[in-house]
Amino acid sequence: MSVQAIRRDYSLSGGYQDAVALDDNHIEERMEETWWKPKLPRQELKALMQRRDGPALWHFGLWFVLLAASAALAIAAWGTWWAVPAFLLYGTIYSSSDARWHECGHGTPFRTHWLNEIFYHISSFMTLREAYMWRWSHSRHHTHTYIVGRDPEIQVQRPADLLKIALDFFYLRSGPPEVWRIVRNACGRPNADMLDFVPQRELSKVYWSSRIYVAIVAAFAIWSIAIGSFLPILFVGLPRFYGGWLHQLLGLTQHAGLGEDTYDHRENTRTLFINPVFSYLYMNMNYHIEHHSVPMVPYHALPKLHAAVKDQMPPAYKSLWEVYKEMIPALIKQATEDPNYQIRRPIPQEPEAAAVRQNADAAKTSAEWVEVGPVEDIDEEDVIRLDHGSRTFAIYRLTGDRFYATDGLCTHEYAYLADGLVIDGVIECPLHNGRFDIASGRALRAPACDQLETYPVERRGNSLYVRVG
Numbered sequence: 001m002s003v004q005a006i007r008r009d010y011s012l013s014g015g016y017q018d019a020v021a022l023d024d025n026h027i028e029e030r031m032e033e034t035w036w037k038p039k040l041p042r043q044e045l046k047a048l049m050q051r052r053d054g055p056a057l058w059h060f061g062l063w064f065v066l067l068a069a070s071a072a073l074a075i076a077a078w079g080t081w082w083a084v085p086a087f088l089l090y091g092t093i094y095s096s097s098d099a100r101w102h103e104c105g106h107g108t109p110f111r112t113h114w115l116n117e118i119f120y121h122i123s124s125f126m127t128l129r130e131a132y133m134w135r136w137s138h139s140r141h142h143t144h145t146y147i148v149g150r151d152p153e154i155q156v157q158r159p160a161d162l163l164k165i166a167l168d169f170f171y172l173r174s175g176p177p178e179v180w181r182i183v184r185n186a187c188g189r190p191n192a193d194m195l196d197f198v199p200q201r202e203l204s205k206v207y208w209s210s211r212i213y214v215a216i217v218a219a220f221a222i223w224s225i226a227i228g229s230f231l232p233i234l235f236v237g238l239p240r241f242y243g244g245w246l247h248q249l250l251g252l253t254q255h256a257g258l259g260e261d262t263y264d265h266r267e268n269t270r271t272l273f274i275n276p277v278f279s280y281l282y283m284n285m286n287y288h289i290e291h292h293s294v295p296m297v298p299y300h301a302l303p304k305l306h307a308a309v310k311d312q313m314p315p316a317y318k319s320l321w322e323v324y325k326e327m328i329p330a331l332i333k334q335a336t337e338d339p340n341y342q343i344r345r346p347i348p349q350e351p352e353a354a355a356v357r358q359n360a361d362a363a364k365t366s367a368e369w370v371e372v373g374p375v376e377d378i379d380e381e382d383v384i385r386l387d388h389g390s391r392t393f394a395i396y397r398l399t400g401d402r403f404y405a406t407d408g409l410c411t412h413e414y415a416y417l418a419d420g421l422v423i424d425g426v427i428e429c430p431l432h433n434g435r436f437d438i439a440s441g442r443a444l445r446a447p448a449c450d451q452l453e454t455y456p457v458e459r460r461g462n463s464l465y466v467r468v469g
């Protein structure tokens with residue numbers, strides 16, 4: 001049988017439903033496909049998850065300065081051959097907007113929500129990923145990383161298409177379909193795959209945002225035509241193509257050649273070391289296993305997370321060269337003789353799993369009130385998980401000894417909220433960074449859209465009780 005004859009079907013089924021009704025009977029089902037997680041004490045993890053506006057503003061400020069400086073260089077060199085390296089530099093920095101789209105999409109660089117959103121929309125436009133659609137797409141990618149038929153972001157499909165990989169160093173193979181998708185969405189004509197992961201109620205946002213993208217790029221194109229010069233369109237729109245080489249060079253290292261259909265990121269994702277300039281432009285996404293395992297950790301803390309969990313991971317590649325030396329022969333093999341071939345990484349033995357707080361002993365509780373435990377078991381501005389029978393809850397302690405309880409599972413997909421982060425009265429989900437107001441349960445940030453159930457909490461002496469009935 002030829003390699004082409006055994007091509008896998010990467011289209012999204014359309015029949016798969018992520019959202020399982022949040023009731024007691026489905027908890028087991030929701031937990032079936034959870035990912036491997038590194039073992040790290042809660043306090044350490046919580047410290048790594050913290051965000052601050054100041055460093056992120058410096059980071060983005062420097063990026064805009066570099067962008068402006070390289071643009072000035074390109075204008076000064078226009079009309080000479082020096083314009084070629086100058087525009088290549090500008091385009092490379094411009095295309096690193098993809099890393100910024102990604103990081104802001106997770107909502108992790110800034111502590112202030114609206115700052116994340118502003119930079120998310122700017123960088124989404126620059127990298128030509130329509131902001132609303134790609135937020136849902138990327139949530140799906142994190143839920144089903146490299147699960148065939150579920151993940152819409154499998155960059156290298158099997159058998160590997162080597163020409164596509166090469167063309168995408170200038171975004172020539174994936175770019176045109178992406179631009180076409182934006183145009184289609186601007187006309188209100190989404191494709192079937194997109195409808196599989198974007199909810200109906202979000203579609204109008206996708207359409208309007210796409211129209212704005214089309215209008216801006218069209219304005220620059222018209223400007224170019226009007227003055228008879230490529231200059232305007234070389235600054236907006238085209239840089240994502242001619243400057244896309246670094247994005248492709250680094251992006252390929254994330255998953256290419258590794259496993260599919262596994263729920264362990266150590267088998268389908270890579271971590272490698274790169275030089276500080278690339279690290280800055282790529283926002284530390286070279287620590288990719290760490291990012292997928294704990295997406296709530298911001299870019300700047302990923303090296304620290306790596307140091308804390310590296311004994312639980314396959315060894316990090318020492319350089320880009322080390323990755324490509326192994327990956328290129330693997331992709332050639334997938335392309336020419338064995339599409340099922342994959343690189344297998346050594347995975348360390350597991351340490352013991354931490355015990356989960358259980359309160360299944362109904363005899364110790366009244367009909368409705370369940371004992372959580374001593375107050376000091378919950379740190380201020382933190383959350384713990386309580387399992388009671390087949391149900392699970394999140395119990396919160398906010399500043400000023402205010403206690404709250406909500407459902408323990410996110411309403412978007414299956415994630416324990418007690419693994420998330422409490423920020424200013426809000427709980428951020430550990431899987432896709434959806435947010436909920438702790439006191440009311442109201443959903444505040446997509447992809448979380450449905451409200452959480454809340455439960456009364458009472459302090460009796462030094463113990464906490466939650467009313468679950």
Ligand code: FES
Nearest residue numbers: 410412413429434
């Ligand atoms: S599981 Fe997606 S936001 Fe919580």
